[in-house]
Amino acid sequence: MSAMLRFTNSDGAGQGGALEIEAFDRGDGSVVIGDATFEVSPAGKARWLVAGPAGRTLVHAAWDGETCWVHADGRVWRLARAEAGRRSSSTTDDEVALASPMPASVRAIHVQAGQAVSGGDVLIVLEAMKMELPIRAPRDAVVAGVRCSVGDLVQPGVQLVQLA
Amino acid sequence: MIRRLLIANRGEIAVRIIRACRERRVESVAVYSDADAHALHVEVADRAVRLGPAPAAESYLNIDRVLAAARDSEADAIHPGYGFLSENAEFASACEAAGIAFVGPPANAIAAMGSKTAARALAQAHGVPVVPGEAPEDQSDRALAAAITRLGLPVLLKPSAGGGGIGMKTITEAAEISGSLAAARRDAVAAFGDGTLYVERLVVGPRHIEIQVLADAHGSIVHLLERECSLQRRHQKVIEESPSAALRPALRARMGEAAVTIARAAGYRNAGTVEFLLEGTGDDARFYFLEMNTRLQVEHPVTEAVVGIDLVQAQLDVADGAPLPWVQDQISGRGHAIECRVYAEDPAQQFLPQAGPLLCYREPSGPGVRVDGGVREGGGIPVHYDPLVAKLVVQAGSRADAIARARAALARFVVLGVTTNIAYLQRILVHDHFGAGEIDTTWLDRQHDHLIGTGEPVPAAAVAAAAHATGTGGAPRAGMATAAASDPWQLMMGWRANAS
Numbered sequence: 001m002s003a004m005l006r007f008t009n010s011d012g013a014g015q016g017g018a019l020e021i022e023a024f025d026r027g028d029g030s031v032v033i034g035d036a037t038f039e040v041s042p043a044g045k046a047r048w049l050v051a052g053p054a055g056r057t058l059v060h061a062a063w064d065g066e067t068c069w070v071h072a073d074g075r076v077w078r079l080a081r082a083e084a085g086r087r088s089s090s091t092t093d094d095e096v097a098l099a100s101p102m103p104a105s106v107r108a109i110h111v112q113a114g115q116a117v118s119g120g121d122v123l124i125v126l127e128a129m130k131m132e133l134p135i136r137a138p139r140d141a142v143v144a145g146v147r148c149s150v151g152d153l154v155q156p157g158v159q160l161v162q163l164a
Numbered sequence: 165m166i167r168r169l170l171i172a173n174r175g176e177i178a179v180r181i182i183r184a185c186r187e188r189r190v191e192s193v194a195v196y197s198d199a200d201a202h203a204l205h206v207e208v209a210d211r212a213v214r215l216g217p218a219p220a221a222e223s224y225l226n227i228d229r230v231l232a233a234a235r236d237s238e239a240d241a242i243h244p245g246y247g248f249l250s251e252n253a254e255f256a257s258a259c260e261a262a263g264i265a266f267v268g269p270p271a272n273a274i275a276a277m278g279s280k281t282a283a284r285a286l287a288q289a290h291g292v293p294v295v296p297g298e299a300p301e302d303q304s305d306r307a308l309a310a311a312i313t314r315l316g317l318p319v320l321l322k323p324s325a326g327g328g329g330i331g332m333k334t335i336t337e338a339a340e341i342s343g344s345l346a347a348a349r350r351d352a353v354a355a356f357g358d359g360t361l362y363v364e365r366l367v368v369g370p371r372h373i374e375i376q377v378l379a380d381a382h383g384s385i386v387h388l389l390e391r392e393c394s395l396q397r398r399h400q401k402v403i404e405e406s407p408s409a410a411l412r413p414a415l416r417a418r419m420g421e422a423a424v425t426i427a428r429a430a431g432y433r434n435a436g437t438v439e440f441l442l443e444g445t446g447d448d449a450r451f452y453f454l455e456m457n458t459r460l461q462v463e464h465p466v467t468e469a470v471v472g473i474d475l476v477q478a479q480l481d482v483a484d485g486a487p488l489p490w491v492q493d494q495i496s497g498r499g500h501a502i503e504c505r506v507y508a509e510d511p512a513q514q515f516l517p518q519a520g521p522l523l524c525y526r527e528p529s530g531p532g533v534r535v536d537g538g539v540r541e542g543g544g545i546p547v548h549y550d551p552l553v554a555k556l557v558v559q560a561g562s563r564a565d566a567i568a569r570a571r572a573a574l575a576r577f578v579v580l581g582v583t584t585n586i587a588y589l590q591r592i593l594v595h596d597h598f599g600a601g602e603i604d605t606t607w608l609d610r611q612h613d614h615l616i617g618t619g620e621p622v623p624a625a626a627v628a629a630a631a632h633a634t635g636t637g638g639a640p641r642a643g644m645a646t647a648a649a650s651d652p653w654q655l656m657m658g659w660r661a662n663a664s
Contacts, residue, residue, distance in 0.1 A: 005631050009622045021622070023631035031628040038628035046524045046580075048632065050625040059629035062523035062580045068633070069523060072626035074575025075587055079622065079630050103519045103547040105219075128547050129517035153547075 006082035097138035104128035106152045115143045166241040170234045173245030175538030178205035184476040193237045197223035199546040218548045224248045241265035250459040267483045273430045277456040287453040292422045295452040297364030315365045323352035324360035369604040371442040375423035376467045379432045380488045387420040404463040405502045409601025410445045469501035469559040500566040501559045504589045508551040511588040517551040523581035528573040532559040591615045
């Protein structure tokens with residue numbers, strides 16, 4: 001079984017970006033990237049010994065949904081299938097700005113449905129790991145609805161306020 | 165003798181104390197919140213008692229629940245670890261009142277050192293230097309200018325009624341004095357309703373040096389040399405080491421004596437740490453008392469590595485009433501030790517704490533390498549507490565060898581699933597200034613841009629392994645991943661991909 005995969009790099013420090021790399025898994029333990037061939041042998045749970053033109057590298061890799069975390073040469077990178085990257089980049093500005101960046105609890109809600117807000121206003125205050133995280137309006141708008149309550153544990157990626 | 169010890173903490177320090185219990189055949193009792201029901205410290209203890217819901221106020225910080233857990237499990241002693249209730253005099257008193265030994269100092273020593281002004285006064289009364297400063301009775305410009313002249317420029321103007329760095333002003337030139345006094349007075353009135361100013365000499369390029377002390381119940385007190393903790397960010401220590409590159413033997417001895425003096429004056433017992441600011445290096449360096457931490461420190465393994473004394477065992481011996489088995493002359497350091505704190509945080513996003521699953525977690529090991537961890541692969545970093553994942557402590561014959569060992573060990577510390585500061589730590593270790601020991605408490609902030617990653621390209625070998633893992637059942641094929649998309653961790657990963 002062979003497959004063509006396209007990866008988008010985003011490194012463990014939150015940097016990186018749109019670099020796309022095509023890898024062709026031939027299904028026989030070898031993977032072709034560009035004109036180089038890599039022999040990949042399993043070396044324990046989530047661990048691979050990769051032999052390529054530049055020598056051997058021990059790589060740890062673990063998939064989490066559409067993201068593959070890899071450790072090689074002492075550093076961590078996050079790889080996403082390019083298709084997944086395109087889909088996630090279609091999220092709107094509101095979805096990103098009005099969601100928690102991390103699992104957090106809701107400490108205060110400053111707005112209610114029907115209220116007019118200005119860009120930059122603090123709508124909700126979250127708390128995580130002893131830090132306060134204000135969620136601010138990304139633009140001037142009217143609040144269409146609030147989708148959380150004080151005390152809720154909210155997950156990242158979930159939009160907490162709907163703006164009209 | 166302590167037979168059953170309750171550890172009123174979580175994470176790596178709870179695991180470390182439980183290990184010490186096992187060594188001395190003391191039964192260990194872990195406590196946990198709902199967020200930690202499957203945590204490592206719960207698994208490794210002999211017994212475990214639930215405290216309550218995840219928020220610390222309802223679990224690890226709740227005195228009544230911790231004491232109830234101790235009673236229910238028939239523990240005869242409590243070790244508070246660090247943080248949480250460790251420096252809470254009320255808790256120490258409540259333990260004693262309940263007939264449970266508190267592995268730490270007497271409650272009155274905690275209280276005496278808990279007030280910064282009282283601790284400063286105690287140090288001064290015993291001849292230990294503090295950062296020179298005064299709040300003149302006469303608050304006229306002329307009197308304040310005279311105070312500034314006495315202290316010597318540069319100085320820091322602080323609102324007497326204030327705290328937390330609000331309204332502080334630096335004066336470096338004599339020409340700025342009258343303008344700065346007026347502005348500082350205005351700010352002090354605006355912020356605190358009181359224009360009284362405190363003038364303090366500004367310590368330029370300060371190093372944070374702390375001395376470990378150990379006192380028994382029989383009046384014997386020793387110090388266990390210093391730790392250099394200058395690499396800190398918003399008072400959060402990042403890398404600690406011993407010995408300090410800045411201390412000469414004579415100064416080390418004087419600081420050690422000062423630390424013992426303060427411990428004695430406070431009626432101290434058990435392990436504690438006296439923190440100093442150090443100004444200058446070599447024979448001209450001056451030190452000033454900052455505060456005393458009346459507990460075991462996060463960075464205690466650095467001292468354990470160089471002096472060869474297990475501090476938790478020593479704490480338990482002292483709590484058992486044993487006299488210290490050493491006198492000061494028998495304590496000496498050997499080689500060099502460095503601790504790197506591995507945090508779940510993203511340095512590129514203002515060190516935003518990260519929570520998530522530990523898909524892969526492999527600690528390094530080898531000669532001179534110690535990892536105090538509180539997590540395991542398959543577990544996770546919960547959102548409710550401090551984001552410390554583990555402490556890597558290395559020891560080697562020289563500072564240069566210790567740095568090399570730390571760098572190599574960090575490179576094989578594998579944490580997948582949660583962003584950590586490991587790459588940031590690696591960049592500190594290879595920095596020329598750090599290599600030369602030229603650091604102070606402002607260094608991390610000044611070097612921030614050099615210590616943040618710049619999107620290094622991923623090695624092709626890593627992509628090859630990821631592609632192969634996909635083909636061998638290591639991950640769902642395209643189209644299958646949606647089945648798990650309701651899992652909150654997945655959503656978080658999705659957000660991270662967006663952010664980068």
